Every structure is written in structure tokens, then in C-alpha cells.
Amino acid sequence: MAINPIQIQKFLKGVDYPASKADLVETAEKEGADENARQALEQLPEQEFQSPADVSEALGKIA
Secondary structure: OOOOHHHHHHHOOOOOOOEEHHHHHHHHHHOOOOHHHHHHHHOOOOOEEOOHHHHHHHHHHHO
16 A cells, blocks of 8 residues: 555645544545545554644654
8 A cells, every 4th residue: 555645634634733643534534535545544653643744754654
């Protein structure tokens, strides 16, 4: 599964940071995230993300 952090960030518009993994998944679903994006977000660690950069960094570690 190829993870495109830029594409995933499009599904996370409107997220209020800091945000939990659950917040990210919920927002992405509301924004119409595809299955690959949802699966990628589900693989993120259970933590508070302080910014979109934190999310992209975490996604890079699971790629």
C-alpha cells in the first residue's frame, strides 16, 4: 500500500490540533477518505498529534 501523505492531508482539513488518532480517522471519513487513506490512518500510533507535520512524519514511519 503506497501512502501519500499529501493526499491524506487533504482528508484531514479542518482538524483541530492537537488531535488523537481517532480524531484523524473520524475527520478523514467525514471528508471522504478512500480505503487506503483510512487504513494508513488506522496504523498510526495511539498518540496526540500536534500538527499536520506530526501526522506526515508518523505516516512516513509506517510506509
